[in-house]
Amino acid sequence: MNHTLSILLQNEAGALVRVAGLFxxxxxxxxxxxxxxxxxxxxxxxxxxxQCDEAGLGRIMQQTRKLVDVLQVAHPAAALAx
Amino acid sequence: MTTSxxxxxAAVAVAHPSPIAVPAxxxxxxxxxxxxxxxxxxxxxxxxxxxxVYDAVFRHNALHPREDGGESMPLVVPANEQGAGFMAAGYAxxxxxxxxxxxxxxxxxxxxVTPVRDSMADSIPLVVICGxxxxxxxxxxxxxxxxxxxxxxxxxxxxxxxxxAAQLEATVRTAFTLARSGRPGPVVxxxxxxxxxxxxxWHGSGELxxxxxxxxxxxxxxxxxxxxxxxxxxxxxxQARRPLIYAGGGVIAAEASxxxxxxxDAFGLPVTTTLMGLGAFDTADxxxxxxxxxxxxxxxxxxxxxxxxxxxxxxxxxxxVAGVPDRFAPGAKFIAQIDIxxxxxxxxxxxxxxxxxPLTRALxxxxxxxxxxxxxxxxxxxxxxxAGLKRTHAMDYDRASALIQPYAVIEALNRHTQGRAIxxxxxxxxxxxxxxxxDFRAPRHWLTSGSMGTMGFGLPxxxxxxxxxxxxxxxxxxxxxxxxxxxxxxxxxxxxGLPLKVVVLNNSGDGMVRQWQRxxxxxxxxxxxxxxxxxxxxxxxxxxxxxxxxxxxxxxxLEATVxxxxxxxxxxxxxxxxxxxxxxxxxxGPGASYAQxxxxxxxxxxxxxxxxxxxxxxxx
Numbered sequence: 091m092n093h094t095l096s097i098l099l100q101n102e103a104g105a106l107v108r109v110a111g112l113f114x115x116x117x118x119x120x121x122x123x124x125x126x127x128x129x130x131x132x133x134x135x136x137x138x139x140x141q142c143d144e145a146g147l148g149r150i151m152q153q154t155r156k157l158v159d160v161l162q163v164a165h166p167a168a169a170l171a172x
Numbered sequence: 173m174t175t176s177x178x179x180x181x182a183a184v185a186v187a188h189p190s191p192i193a194v195p196a197x198x199x200x201x202x203x204x205x206x207x208x209x210x211x212x213x214x215x216x217x218x219x220x221x222x223x224x225v226y227d228a229v230f231r232h233n234a235l236h237p238r239e240d241g242g243e244s245m246p247l248v249v250p251a252n253e254q255g256a257g258f259m260a261a262g263y264a265x266x267x268x269x270x271x272x273x274x275x276x277x278x279x280x281x282x283x284x285v286t287p288v289r290d291s292m293a294d295s296i297p298l299v300v301i302c303g304x305x306x307x308x309x310x311x312x313x314x315x316x317x318x319x320x321x322x323x324x325x326x327x328x329x330x331x332x333x334x335x336x337a338a339q340l341e342a343t344v345r346t347a348f349t350l351a352r353s354g355r356p357g358p359v360v361x362x363x364x365x366x367x368x369x370x371x372x373x374w375h376g377s378g379e380l381x382x383x384x385x386x387x388x389x390x391x392x393x394x395x396x397x398x399x400x401x402x403x404x405x406x407x408x409x410x411q412a413r414r415p416l417i418y419a420g421g422g423v424i425a426a427e428a429s430x431x432x433x434x435x436x437d438a439f440g441l442p443v444t445t446t447l448m449g450l451g452a453f454d455t456a457d458x459x460x461x462x463x464x465x466x467x468x469x470x471x472x473x474x475x476x477x478x479x480x481x482x483x484x485x486x487x488x489x490x491x492x493v494a495g496v497p498d499r500f501a502p503g504a505k506f507i508a509q510i511d512i513x514x515x516x517x518x519x520x521x522x523x524x525x526x527x528x529x530p531l532t533r534a535l536x537x538x539x540x541x542x543x544x545x546x547x548x549x550x551x552x553x554x555x556x557x558x559a560g561l562k563r564t565h566a567m568d569y570d571r572a573s574a575l576i577q578p579y580a581v582i583e584a585l586n587r588h589t590q591g592r593a594i595x596x597x598x599x600x601x602x603x604x605x606x607x608x609x610x611d612f613r614a615p616r617h618w619l620t621s622g623s624m625g626t627m628g629f630g631l632p633x634x635x636x637x638x639x640x641x642x643x644x645x646x647x648x649x650x651x652x653x654x655x656x657x658x659x660x661x662x663x664x665x666x667x668x669g670l671p672l673k674v675v676v677l678n679n680s681g682d683g684m685v686r687q688w689q690r691x692x693x694x695x696x697x698x699x700x701x702x703x704x705x706x707x708x709x710x711x712x713x714x715x716x717x718x719x720x721x722x723x724x725x726x727x728x729x730l731e732a733t734v735x736x737x738x739x740x741x742x743x744x745x746x747x748x749x750x751x752x753x754x755x756x757x758x759x760x761g762p763g764a765s766y767a768q769x770x771x772x773x774x775x776x777x778x779x780x781x782x783x784x785x786x787x788x789x790x791x792x
Contacts, residue, residue, distance in 0.1 A: 100382075161384035
């Protein structure tokens with residue numbers, strides 16, 4: 091199933107590479123990816139879509155939360171459904 | 173690594189280096205932060221892009237001698253940067269402190285990738301400082317340039333590329349916090365040469381904000397078990413007749429061994445540990461089942477088959493333990509898991525109860541709650557069953573063989589060390605024999621590359637451990653193939669006069685690979701037979717300055733040789749020519765369940781398991 095994740099991350103050199111690299115290293119294919127600024131210039135918002143099952147989604151969200159540069163990982167559709 | 177030829181003008185050395193008072197440059201700031209963090213020893217190899225830091229270390233040591241006149245932060249120089257990384261890792265594993273390595277850019281940094289990944293996989297705290305080409309040259313394919321933040325970012329806990337000298341002091345300090353907090357791991361700081369040389373204002377305190385990491389860390393560190401959590405745990409335990417603790421390396425990382433022993437004293441659960449958890453619980457205790465998993469003891473694995481309740485502590489159900497997660501502990505009606513890393517909860521196997529938080533506090537809380545509620549599980553039948561498993565399925569081997577059996581070598585060493593020596597290993601059969609046949613009475617006495625399985629780990633890790641514990645007996649149990657990987661570090665042992673003991677169990681090749689080739693590839697020993705290799709290990713050790721270096725090939729001389737070897741005051745090297753066909757048993761094959769464990773000819777099995785000879789396996 092297709093999932094959209096919204097990730098806030100510190101605007102540091104290499105932060106985007108680490109998120110993208112984590113997904114690749116753990117076997118998740120990113121279908122779309124958008125990065126943009128937020129009202130805080132030190133924080134970027136990254137929105138990506140990924141194909142995986144619910145269990146896999148939970149695992150990759152937990153792994154993404156381990157990245158030091160990552161401030162927040164959200165799955166808006168799940169938050170809306172809840 | 174060598175530096176490029178300097179221009180003639182640069183050859184004018186500073187005759188009397190100025191000591192560091194208040195750090196004024198990036199390089200001096202790095203060294204002062206290391207000193208403030210209590211770093212006692214640095215492992216590293218110099219080179220062009222890290223020279224300012226090396227010079228600052230030299231000046232720091234000149235200015236701050238120890239009371240005995242020695243250097244306060246000695247630099248230990250390996251043969252290869254990988255050696256420095258594993259020395260730092262061995263130091264960290266044996267001491268519980270952060271290990272520090274400093275290397276130059278390019279090849280210096282890439283040679284450090286393996287120890288960094290190895291430390292990440294085993295959750296070992298390291299801080300690695302890498303030189304980098306000047307900021308103006310980054311991305312220009314400069315001499316000794318490598319994209320370290322990209323490379324290390326994929327395998328370290330975190331990597332910083334410091335391009336602003338004003339951030340350097342706080343960054344290096346933050347690296348230590350990151351390395352040791354939460355689930356520990358290696359942190360790499362990549363420092364361009366101009367940033368090392370830049371003038372800085374020293375602050376003496378302050379770290380980077382890292383809002384996301386720190387807020388998650390706070391949540392985990394403050395987590396505590398509620399009365400409801402404790403009640404649910406003990407309600408499930410009360411239903412259990414055969415509960416078992418499965419303890420991993422997290423118990424050691426959390427310094428939770430005492431809390432674990434108190435918990436076991438209170439409630440009587442038998443304990444099996446992973447390879448990484450050896451020493452977390454005294455293996456000589458009657459309630460200890462030694463190691464479980466692919467090469468765990470038969471009695472531990474049968475206890476896992478028989479148990480009806482599992483408490484996983486700092487353990488992650490990895491494929492060497494739960495090769496087939498659905499068939500791991502098939503009788504367990506309840507699985508409880510405590511870990512510091514939320515991502516490990518239910519990652520491999522669904523659990524019925526979990527807690528994410530510091531392990532010592534969680535165990536102390538459970539013990540206090542259980543004692544306050546007078547919980548005393550009646551486990552005498554289970555204890556008798558476990559004792560029976562230990563008797564019936566005890567470790568054993570061919571004691572009548574005319575060839576030296578590797579298990580006998582470990583047993584002979586263990587009779588002297590009694591579980592009190594620090595043991596490091598390479599990777600393969602000798603690693604498993606050491607894990608199986610040594611006693612481990614306390615944590616941080618067992619240094620092995622568990623997750624990554626890096627051959628060549630043993631010798632440099634032992635060197636690092638000896639620096640952490642200069643007065644302790646440190647033994648590297650190695651294989652002839654593993655030691656070849658970092659054999660240059662034999663010279664490092666004698667250079668620094670370390671009383672290290674090196675044992676090479678020589679079976680003329682990659683024994684574990686041959687074991688798998690025998691089982692799954694009809695005995696075609698592709699690339700794993702080294703019987704025609706020419707190396708004379710004893711001559712090699714002598715060439716590197718080992719005054720005591722011998723080859724043992726007569727079983728009758730085993731006891732006397734081992735005694736003599738361990739009694740030698742300085743560095744000693746013992747090559748033991750072992751039975752080349754000795755196997756590692758028990759073995760739970762890839763893709764097999766514990767019920768299908770092969771126990772070999774000398775360990776009693778519940779049933780003769782059929783080995784699917786020649787079957788191709790996609791498992792590894």
